[in-house]
Amino acid sequence: MSEGAHATAGLLRDMVPMFGFALVFVLIFRRLGLGATLGYLVAGAVVGPQLLGLVGGAETKMEFSELGITLLLFLVGLELNPSRLWRMKQDILGLGLLQVVLCGLAIAAIIGFGAKFSVAAAFALGLPLALSSTAQVLPMLQSAGRLRTPFGERAFSILLFQDLSIVPMITIIAAMSRNPADATGPPGWVLFVYTVAAIVGLVLAGRFLLRPLFRLIGNLGEREMFVFAGLFTVIASSAIMQMLGLSTALGAFIAGMMLADSPYRHELEADVEPFRSILLGLFFVTVGMTLDLTAIAERPLFVAAMALALVATKALVIFLIGIAFRMSWRGALALGLLLSQGGEFGFVLFAQAQNAWLIEPQAASLFGAIVTLSMATTPFLMMATRRMRAEPIVQEEREGPTADGSNAIIVGYGRFGQTVAQMLLAQGIAVTLVDTDIEMIDVAGEFGAKVYYGDGTRVDLLRQAGAGEAELILFCMDGDRVDAELVEAVHEAFPNAAIFVRAFDRRQLLKLRGSPTRGVVRELIESAIRMAREAMAAVGVDEEEIRRTEDLYRARDRERLKIQFESGDIRAARDTMIVTPRNLRDTLGEDCG
Structure with a gap:
C-alpha cells in the first residue's frame, strides 16, 4: 500500500472515534442544556492521547x-x-x-x-x-x-x-x-x-x-x-x-x-x-x-x-x-x-x-x-x-394570556395580525391576541386592543390562552419561525382547531409542506399582485387583459410550487418564471400547447 493510501486509511480510522464520541457527548450535553461546544470539547479530551489515546495528530487535524x-x-x-x-x-x-x-x-x-x-x-x-x-x-x-x-x-x-x-x-x-x-x-x-x-x-x-x-x-x-x-x-x-x-x-x-x-x-x-x-x-x-x-x-x-x-x-x-x-x-x-x-x-x-x-x-x-x-x-x-438577565415584566401592565372563551387565537399582533384580527372581529368572532413585543403591546393598549404577553409558539402557553376550546389558531408573526414540527405539535395538542400560518417566502412554504395547516399565506403576494394590477391600468392595459394576466401568473405560481413541493428544491421549475417581456396571447398559447 502506498504512503498516500496509508495516510487516507489512518485518517478514516481516526474519524470514526472522533465523530462517534462527538455524536454521543453532544447528544448528552444538548439534552442537559449545556450546548454542543462543551460536548465536542469533552469528546476530544476522551479520544485524545491524554485519556483513551484512540486518535493522534491533533495539530494536523486542527x-x-x-x-x-x-x-x-x-x-x-x-x-x-x-x-x-x-x-x-x-x-x-x-x-x-x-x-x-x-x-x-x-x-x-x-x-x-x-x-x-x-x-x-x-x-x-x-x-x-x-x-x-x-x-x-x-x-x-x-x-x-x-x-x-x-x-x-x-x-x-x-x-x-x-x-x-x-x-x-x-x-x-x-x-x-x-x-x-x-x-x-x-x-x-x-x-x-x-x-x-x-x-x-x-x-x-x-x-x-x-x-x-x-x-x-x-x-x-x-x-x-x-x-x-x-x-x-x-x-x-x-x-x-x-x-x-x-x-x-x-x-x-x-x-x-x-x-x-x-x-x-x-x-x-x-x-x-x-x-x-x-x-x-x-x-x-x-x-x-x-x-x-x-x-x-x-x-x-x-x-x-x-x-x-x-x-x-x-x-x-x-x-x-x-x-x-x-x-x-x-x-x-x-x-x-x-x-x-x-x-x-x-x-x-x-x-x-x-x-x-x-x-x-x-x-x-x-x-x-x-x-x-x-x-x-x-x-x-x-x-x-x-x-437574573431576563428583563422583568410588569404583570399589571403585561399579563400572560388567559382562556376567555375566544373562538380564535392570533399569535403576532403586528401589521399583518392587526388586519386579520380586525376582520374577524368585524364578523363577530372573538379573538385572543398574543405577542412578545412589549412596546407594541403598550401601543395597542392605547388604541383599546388587549394583547397578552407570551411566546405563542409554546404549546403550554397556547393551552393557557384557551386553544383547547378555540376553532382557529393563526400564526401571524414576522419571519419564518413557524415550521412543520411546530404545526404538528400544535395540531396534536389541539386537533379541533384549524391552523393558519403567515409565511415569509417560498422557502417557508417548502418547510411547511405536508404539515396539517388549513391555510398558508405568503405575506406579500396579494399586495404585490394588487400593485401590478394598478401599474398595468396606469399604462392603459384594459381590465380583461389585467385579469387574464393575473390568472396566468397565479396558475404558473401554483404549478411551480407544486413541482417545488414534490422535489424539495427551491430552484425547481425555474422555466415557469416570466423573466422577459412576453406577448400574453403567445404565453397563453404555450400553456395550452
Missing part, C-alpha cells in the same frame, strides 16, 4: 478543521452588507477597541503580578486572552435568534474587532521576540499595509469577479456548482490572507460581506451551512484533543484560579464598558458573561509567543488548558444567570 471558523465568518459576512456594517462602526471601533485594550491590559497585569511572569511574557499571554471565542459565541447567538438584534450586533461588533486585532497582536509579539530568526520577518507597518491592500483587493474581487461568477452559475441552474463556488470563495479568500500572514477568518468574512446584498445570499447560506457545522464541531474536538491533562493535573489550582480570574475579569470589564455605552445593567451583564471566555485564536498566538522565545512550551500548554476551561464555563454561566 489545521484542517479551522476551516470551520472561516466558514462561520463567511456566513456571518453574508448577514452583514456594507451599509449595515457601516451603521455598526461606532460599536466596532468603540466597544471593540475598549474591550480588547482594557481586558488585555487587566489580564496581563494579573499574569505579571499574580503568576510572576516577566513583562514580555505577561503581555504575550494577556493580550491573546482578551479575545473571545467567535466559534462558540456566534452559534449561541444564532440558535437563540439574537444575532440580528441590537444585543447580537454589539456582541458581533466586539468579536469582529477582536479578529481585526490579531494582526496588531502578532506585530507586538514579533516586536518583543527574543528569537533571532524573527528579526528577518516583516515589520508591523508592512503587515498593516498588507491588511488594507488585502481588504481592498477582496472587496474589488467580490464586486467584479464573484458576482458575475454566481450570476453565470445561477443562469446555468446547476445547484452543485453553487456549493463548489461557495467553498471556493471561502478557501480562496482565506488562502490569500494566510499567504500574507493575516487572519484567514477575516478574509472569509469580507468575501461573505461582498455577497450579502446579492440575490444568491440565501442559496449560499443553505449550501455552506452543513460544511460549517461539521468542520466547526471537528475544530472543537481537536481543541479537546490538544488539552494537556498532565499539565492540569500537575498544577490544577493554578489552572482553575487563572480560568476563574480570566472569566471574572473579562465579565467585569465588559460589563463596565456596556454600562458606559448606556446599555441596561442586564444587557451589559449578559454581554460580559457571553464574551468572558478565552478564544480559539489564543492557541495561535500562544504558538507565536512560544516561537518568539517569550514563553516556555509548558506555559503554552497551561494557558491553552485555561482557555479551554474558560470556554467550558460559558454555557453554565448563561444558564445560571438566565433569570
